[in-house]
Amino acid sequence: MTVAAVDDCPEPMKSAKRAFHASLKLGTTKGIDRSRAVLAMAQALEQAFDDILEANTLDLEASREMAVPELILDWLKLTPTRLETTVEILQRLGEISDPLRRVRNADYQPEDSQSYSQLMPLGVIGFIYEAFPDLGAIAAGLCIKTGNSIILKGSTEASHSNAAIAEVLQNAIGEVGLPAGCVELVTTEHGGSLRDLITQDQYINLVIPYGRSSLIQQVVRQATCPVLKSAMGNCYLYWSLNSSLDMVRWMILDSHASEPDPVNAIEKVLIHRQAMPSSLAVLWNSLKEKGFEIRGDEELVQAFPQLQLAKDHEWANPYLTKIVAFKLVDSLDSAIAWINRYSSGHADAIATESYQESRQFALGVNSAATYINTSPRFSRNPSRGDSVFLGMSNQKGHRRGFISLETLTTLKHIIQGNGRF
Numbered sequence: 001m002t003v004a005a006v007d008d009c010p011e012p013m014k015s016a017k018r019a020f021h022a023s024l025k026l027g028t029t030k031g032i033d034r035s036r037a038v039l040a041m042a043q044a045l046e047q048a049f050d051d052i053l054e055a056n057t058l059d060l061e062a063s064r065e066m067a068v069p070e071l072i073l074d075w076l077k078l079t080p081t082r083l084e085t086t087v088e089i090l091q092r093l094g095e096i097s098d099p100l101r102r103v104r105n106a107d108y109q110p111e112d113s114q115s116y117s118q119l120m121p122l123g124v125i126g127f128i129y130e131a132f133p134d135l136g137a138i139a140a141g142l143c144i145k146t147g148n149s150i151i152l153k154g155s156t157e158a159s160h161s162n163a164a165i166a167e168v169l170q171n172a173i174g175e176v177g178l179p180a181g182c183v184e185l186v187t188t189e190h191g192g193s194l195r196d197l198i199t200q201d202q203y204i205n206l207v208i209p210y211g212r213s214s215l216i217q218q219v220v221r222q223a224t225c226p227v228l229k230s231a232m233g234n235c236y237l238y239w240s241l242n243s244s245l246d247m248v249r250w251m252i253l254d255s256h257a258s259e260p261d262p263v264n265a266i267e268k269v270l271i272h273r274q275a276m277p278s279s280l281a282v283l284w285n286s287l288k289e290k291g292f293e294i295r296g297d298e299e300l301v302q303a304f305p306q307l308q309l310a311k312d313h314e315w316a317n318p319y320l321t322k323i324v325a326f327k328l329v330d331s332l333d334s335a336i337a338w339i340n341r342y343s344s345g346h347a348d349a350i351a352t353e354s355y356q357e358s359r360q361f362a363l364g365v366n367s368a369a370t371y372i373n374t375s376p377r378f379s380r381n382p383s384r385g386d387s388v389f390l391g392m393s394n395q396k397g398h399r400r401g402f403i404s405l406e407t408l409t410t411l412k413h414i415i416q417g418n419g420r421f
Helices: 003-008 011-026 031-047 049-065 070-076 080-095 133-145 156-175 194-198 213-222 245-255 277-289 298-303 312-316 332-342 355-364
Strands: 103-105 113-121 124-129 149-154 183-185 206-210 235-239 266-272 293-296 323-329 348-351 370-372 391-393 401-403 409-417
Touching: 011 124, 011 149, 011 183, 011 194, 031 049, 031 080, 031 133, 031 156, 049 070, 049 080, 049 133, 049 156, 070 156, 080 133, 124 133, 124 194, 133 149, 133 156, 133 183, 149 156, 149 194, 156 183, 194 213, 206 213, 235 245, 235 332, 245 266, 245 277, 245 348, 266 332, 277 293, 277 323, 293 298, 298 323, 312 323, 312 332, 323 332, 332 355, 348 355, 355 370
Parallel strands: 124 149, 124 206, 149 183, 235 266, 235 348, 266 323, 293 323, 348 370
Antiparallel strands: 103 113, 113 409, 391 401
16 A cells, blocks of 8 residues: 555554654654653643543443443543552653663674664554553653654543543643644544554554453454563462462562552462461461452362362463462472463562572573562552553563563664775
């Protein structure tokens, strides 16, 4: 398809073209102007709380009438607290130093020339998200900060909320002089399918899907653009004999504390076969008091009939709710092998007082992040460090682990000659 034919095509193609042309201008703007735009987005969002919450109420009412699952309703629901958190993240993004133009040494040094590299924008980012209307604003802030245009495509359940937030963001960046098209919104009403958007590889440089695994896999199968897979849930914890019940209980509870999406929540626990039965019962009762449902493998269910059996397919799939399944293993080696086969591969943990075990686990588990004697709890706006995170990626490819500002950049190599020839 030629560029001239795009005007006769569905809206996703038009949005991709507008975002592409905007990215060419946005990529050359000064860092102070991009920061000013993100701060303007934060201020405009704060002033529009009432309108956004009203739109969200319409989405919630329609979703309840359509019997949308409670999990999605929780992801969909906006509150003043959630919106304030979004504003705080945008404000922090506006204050963080410019991630672009950072000069780095280059390994390649040709004769009679000097070589260096620096971070540059990717260009156009497509963000496909299920519910989570506030995430659209955070993703837009990350993209504007890094000089990228963004195309937002949310789910039908959040259509009113997404439209309200996108309008606020578009008005804010327009008032500070950034080009139109920096933030695009594609909705079902536009008549374009998901496939129409994620096959625009002539305009879109990266697609980030965020939601349940079914959405992630759909995007991966259909996209012709590069895809950065996000992941949530189905994280494992190995409970070594060299660790305490209190440590394990805290790690599980704290990992589920993030709202609205506890990305790194521990959902599966592998227990050394020689663990004390009394300790297991104490832990399970403690978790049940906090509203958790406990499941176990066949061996544990035989020993503790009160447990619900975890079916075979559950070990490789996330619950995305307050359910934890327990399984007995013979050794740390067995635990590592099981995790490498069934974990989602983005965040797994171990509780142990053995340095040797901790090193074996950290090096042997094939996950983007491993946690030793600490909660894997995910935070988009951590109190320490100089970054904001959109999510976690479990793939080996474009980037792995935390999806940060640098994730949305690429390297440009610059070779400066000395004029000799």
